[in-house]
Amino acid sequence: MNFRMIRNILGWLLLFECGFMLVPAITAIVYGESQLWYFLLTMLLCGGIGGFFAWKKPKDSALYAREGFVIVALSWIVLSLFGALPFFLSGSIPNYVDALFETVSGFTTTGASILTAVEPLPKCILMWRSFTHWVGGMGVLVFVMAFVPLSGGQNMHIMKAESPGPSVSKLVPRVRTTALILYSIYLALTFIQFILLLCGGMSVFEALTTAFGTAGTGGFGVLNDSMASYSPYIQIVVTVFMLLFSVNFSCYYLILLGRFKDAFNTEFRRFVYVVGIAILVITLNVRGTFATLGEALRHVAFTVASLISTTGFATADFNAWPELSRTLLVLIMFIGACAGSTGGGLKISRLMILLRGAANELGNLAHPRRVKRVTIDGHPVEPEVIRSVNVYMMWYVLVFVGSVILISFDDHDLVTNFTAVTATINNIGPGLNLVGPTGNFAFFSLPSKLVLIFDMLAGRLELFPMLVLFAPGTWKK
Amino acid sequence: MNIMIVGCGKVGQTLAEQLNGEGNNITVVDTRANVVSDLTARLDIMGYVGNGATHTVQQEAGIDKTDLLIAVTGSDELNLLCCLIAKRAGRDCLTIARVKNPAYSSEADYLKDELGLAMVINPEHAAAAEIARVLRFPSAIKIDTFAGGRVELLKYKVPEGSRLTGMAVKDVVAKLGCDVLVCTVERGDEAYIADGNFVFEEKDIISVVASPKNAADFFRTIGYKTRAVKDVMVVGGGETAQYLCRILHRAGVSVKIIEKKSEVCDELCIKFPDVNVICGDASDQALLMEEGINRASAFVALTGIDEENIFLSLFAKSMGHPKVVTKINRIAFNDVIKHLDLDSTIYPKNITADIIARYVRAMKNSMGSSMETLYNIIQGKVEATEYTVKAGSPVTGIQLMKLNKKRDVLVAAIIRKDKVIIPRGSDMILAGDRVVVVSRAKMMDDIADMLA
Numbered sequence: 033m034n035f036r037m038i039r040n041i042l043g044w045l046l047l048f049e050c051g052f053m054l055v056p057a058i059t060a061i062v063y064g065e066s067q068l069w070y071f072l073l074t075m076l077l078c079g080g081i082g083g084f085f086a087w088k089k090p091k092d093s094a095l096y097a098r099e100g101f102v103i104v105a106l107s108w109i110v111l112s113l114f115g116a117l118p119f120f121l122s123g124s125i126p127n128y129v130d131a132l133f134e135t136v137s138g139f140t141t142t143g144a145s146i147l148t149a150v151e152p153l154p155k156c157i158l159m160w161r162s163f164t165h166w167v168g169g170m171g172v173l174v175f176v177m178a179f180v181p182l183s184g185g186q187n188m189h190i191m192k193a194e195s196p197g198p199s200v201s202k203l204v205p206r207v208r209t210t211a212l213i214l215y216s217i218y219l220a221l222t223f224i225q226f227i228l229l230l231c232g233g234m235s236v237f238e239a240l241t242t243a244f245g246t247a248g249t250g251g252f253g254v255l256n257d258s259m260a261s262y263s264p265y266i267q268i269v270v271t272v273f274m275l276l277f278s279v280n281f282s283c284y285y286l287i288l289l290g291r292f293k294d295a296f297n298t299e300f301r302r303f304v305y306v307v308g309i310a311i312l313v314i315t316l317n318v319r320g321t322f323a324t325l326g327e328a329l330r331h332v333a334f335t336v337a338s339l340i341s342t343t344g345f346a347t348a349d350f351n352a353w354p355e356l357s358r359t360l361l362v363l364i365m366f367i368g369a370c371a372g373s374t375g376g377g378l379k380i381s382r383l384m385i386l387l388r389g390a391a392n393e394l395g396n397l398a399h400p401r402r403v404k405r406v407t408i409d410g411h412p413v414e415p416e417v418i419r420s421v422n423v424y425m426m427w428y429v430l431v432f433v434g435s436v437i438l439i440s441f442d443d444h445d446l447v448t449n450f451t452a453v454t455a456t457i458n459n460i461g462p463g464l465n466l467v468g469p470t471g472n473f474a475f476f477s478l479p480s481k482l483v484l485i486f487d488m489l490a491g492r493l494e495l496f497p498m499l500v501l502f503a504p505g506t507w508k509k
Numbered sequence: 510m511n512i513m514i515v516g517c518g519k520v521g522q523t524l525a526e527q528l529n530g531e532g533n534n535i536t537v538v539d540t541r542a543n544v545v546s547d548l549t550a551r552l553d554i555m556g557y558v559g560n561g562a563t564h565t566v567q568q569e570a571g572i573d574k575t576d577l578l579i580a581v582t583g584s585d586e587l588n589l590l591c592c593l594i595a596k597r598a599g600r601d602c603l604t605i606a607r608v609k610n611p612a613y614s615s616e617a618d619y620l621k622d623e624l625g626l627a628m629v630i631n632p633e634h635a636a637a638a639e640i641a642r643v644l645r646f647p648s649a650i651k652i653d654t655f656a657g658g659r660v661e662l663l664k665y666k667v668p669e670g671s672r673l674t675g676m677a678v679k680d681v682v683a684k685l686g687c688d689v690l691v692c693t694v695e696r697g698d699e700a701y702i703a704d705g706n707f708v709f710e711e712k713d714i715i716s717v718v719a720s721p722k723n724a725a726d727f728f729r730t731i732g733y734k735t736r737a738v739k740d741v742m743v744v745g746g747g748e749t750a751q752y753l754c755r756i757l758h759r760a761g762v763s764v765k766i767i768e769k770k771s772e773v774c775d776e777l778c779i780k781f782p783d784v785n786v787i788c789g790d791a792s793d794q795a796l797l798m799e800e801g802i803n804r805a806s807a808f809v810a811l812t813g814i815d816e817e818n819i820f821l822s823l824f825a826k827s828m829g830h831p832k833v834v835t836k837i838n839r840i841a842f843n844d845v846i847k848h849l850d851l852d853s854t855i856y857p858k859n860i861t862a863d864i865i866a867r868y869v870r871a872m873k874n875s876m877g878s879s880m881e882t883l884y885n886i887i888q889g890k891v892e893a894t895e896y897t898v899k900a901g902s903p904v905t906g907i908q909l910m911k912l913n914k915k916r917d918v919l920v921a922a923i924i925r926k927d928k929v930i931i932p933r934g935s936d937m938i939l940a941g942d943r944v945v946v947v948s949r950a951k952m953m954d955d956i957a958d959m960l961a
Contacts, residue, residue, distance in 0.1 A: 097550075188550060205536055205553070205555040206553055
């Protein structure tokens with residue numbers, strides 16, 4: 033294990049976090065808020081420690097798969113530990129574990145909150161809360177890699193460990209250029225949404241925080257009722273962008289290159305089908321609770337987009353909808369967005385591989401000597417990918433069940449526990465019952481909160497980096 | 510520059526590594542998925558699995574944005590087909606094909622012109638040429654030539670009790686009276702670009718630049734017998750051996766080849782009637798003794814198995830005092846091999862990579878002075894490059910000692926018309942000169958890069 037190199041990269045990460053905090057610091061200056069000092073203090077701390085570790089590049093810069101996983105996992109933990117300081121120091125969230133929960137929820141783009149009311153909080157704190165979504169959405173190490181030449185070819189191990197989806201492919205030969213392209217697309221889409229929200233009459237502050245929350249598919253709002261009190265125009269804009277941000281970003285790159293056929297691949301089309309069918313069925317199911325069909329459609333489309341993109345904004349209390357709708361909504365929480373997007377969940381492409389693999393194996397029962405490969409878009413899926421997807425599913429279930437059992441000690445009802453874990457491990461935010469769109473996570477005990485913090489990190493990093501931390505072989509010399 | 514490499518064998522991987530290290534965007538294509546995924550995990554490059562000679566795969570791998578396609582699969586025909594298709598599909602895509610079959614390679618120029626290739630490379634032939642050079646001048650471990658052979662760069666290991674030990678670099682000319690320039694010194698795992706105060710030690714590997722005649726004088730002065738090899742024992746009758754036979758035959762050297770397969774033996778004795786072909790297994794010591802390994806003045810191991818080559822060479826060294834040349838294709842333990850008691854080791858993949866890297870760098874600086882040759886004289890650490898200097902270059906007309914050069918840059922030779930100048934501080938570079946520069950690896954694209 034190359035500890036020097038890990039330290040060096042963590043140092044760079046803290047330097048970047050120091051830079052990220054400029055955003056809330058500037059907000060504090062604009063609104064003349066005294067919390068500025070807590071941000072400056074944290075920046076000083078990040079800058080000092082980060083600078084110390086990043087100062088000298090170790091001679092041996094070799095990184096292997098093992099280091100890649102550990103770097104990603106530790107980075108996110110360190111990022112969250114320092115990111116929580118402003119919340120805690122300023123007294124906005126008096127308990128450090130609560131502050132950590134909120135920060136992890138932010139960086140992992142979950143959007144689950146322990147705050148009962150957000151409106152009284154200072155603007156700079158709210159800005160930091162939303163900005164963590166934007167930073168975490170595309171992956172913070174990808175961001176670091178876009179600007180700092182870390183090490184030779186082994187950057188791919190980091191990108192693989194941080195990017196969502198069953199297999200990661202670069203857009204162009206160099207990891208750095210790939211990271212720059214992805215961030216440019218991300219930035220451009222965020223900016224377009226920001227402008228559209230401004231046109232809808234939002235203030236600059238609201239438009240920025242909402243755009244950050246949507247782009248990262250996070251879901252922290254700045255109003256207590258999330259998106260419910262905004263105009264239909266704004267709700268529609270947010271609906272569209274939630275869906276846009278849950279599409280694989282390489283689609284946009286291919287569209288820019290004019291390769292439309294490659295861009296609208298099977299995963300994209302399946303995503304569209306799933307969204308379409310879910311909206312149709314749920315709209316018919318909840319038709320009666322709304323005044324007009326148009327209104328029903330708007331709220332359902334918003335909710336479906338919000339949950340499948342794993343954002344977690346809400347315009348209506350879907351906890352009060354009929355059981356069929358509630359069940360379908362929980363189902364799409366698991367499905368999640370496309371691979372290579374900022375969304376969470378199991379990912380469409382992973383499910384496609386799982387289902388096709390399962391169908392294949394079933395066929396093999398009847399024809400034991402049949403040879404058939406799982407293909408996606410005409411390309412055969414490598415057996416290692418299928419295996420890793422199966423293993424992923426296995427661990428997903430294990431972590432899920434384990435977490436539900438652990439938080440059951442708090443003695444809340446099963447739906448609450450089940451959907452609390454669903455909402456955190458899939459990085460969504462709200463669940464059902466007590467953790468529904470009108471509720472929050474404040475009532476959980478301290479150990480349960482730690483379990484959910486782990487779930488959020490594990491879900492965002494797609495399990496393996498977090499699990500590798502606990503594998504005994506990882507730390508052996 | 511965007512470069513596509515078709516074929517991820519030994520040569521393809523070496524090329525990908527070297528060209529990627531020089532800042533090019535590399536895409537590799539191979540039919541073997543595991544090879545591609547291993548290589549893309551190791552290097553920051555893009556990989557595609559598929560047949561690189563098909564239009565679809567080339568399209569998918571982005572041939573329309575590729576500046577240079579290098580086809581180095583194991584099959585000559587496939588390589589040529591790759592280049593043909595890329596030529597049609599790509600926008601002004603230059604192509605380089607590896608052609609190793611002697612039947613095609615004798616028509617290399619015809620192929621190049623008719624098929625519109627930028628270059629045809631033949632690693633086996635290049636390796637054979639290098640082997641022939643060290644056989645002609647066995648005191649040196651390695652000989653690289655510049656300006657069509659008018660300047661040579663020779664590597665030499667300082668033996669125990671040599672006159673050179675304890676001598677400083679600046680005294681070489683005065684004390685020995687030879688017009689040579691010491692360029693680099695390798696000591697242990699370190700490589701130095703020599704400055705005047707450097708003092709030689711035993712077992713240093715030094716490289717000197719000189720004209721061929723002065724080089725011979727130098728070696729005679731330091732007490733080294735320099736007689737060209739008269740008879741060679743070669744093990745393995747593959748393509749490299751055949752090229753070597755042809756070159757050595759022209760130089761009047763008698764050759765004995767030991768080859769296992771009788772079909773290959775038949776083919777060899779038809780092609781080279783003067784060569785003594787022995788059909789047998791060279792790993793059999795009795796056979797080697799019978800054929801007089803202890804009396805041969807040179808021994809060249811060219812089998813397809815690196816380990817066998819190394820062992821055969823060590824055995825030959827232990828039996829007598831021949832000049833031993835070892836071909837190493839695949840294995841990458843350079844540091845270990847360096848410490849073995851071998852004379853000259855030949856890496857065909859590195860020779861090829863040097864040739865192509867030279868071409869790529871020359872392509873990058875289409876203006877300014879053009880790079881003629883590139884050698885990695887110490888693999889990955891020190892390289893020698895040769896340029897034709899054009900009028901108006903910032904290095905011309907200034908005495909070398911007044912030139913504001915970077916550290917670790919040495920002007921090793923100036924070739925003006927037919928005259929070779931081993932430059933001293935008062936010499937200057939003029940337009941039209943050919944100049945050999947020794948520098949740290951990957952520093953130089955243009956001769957102006959040597960200025961600070």
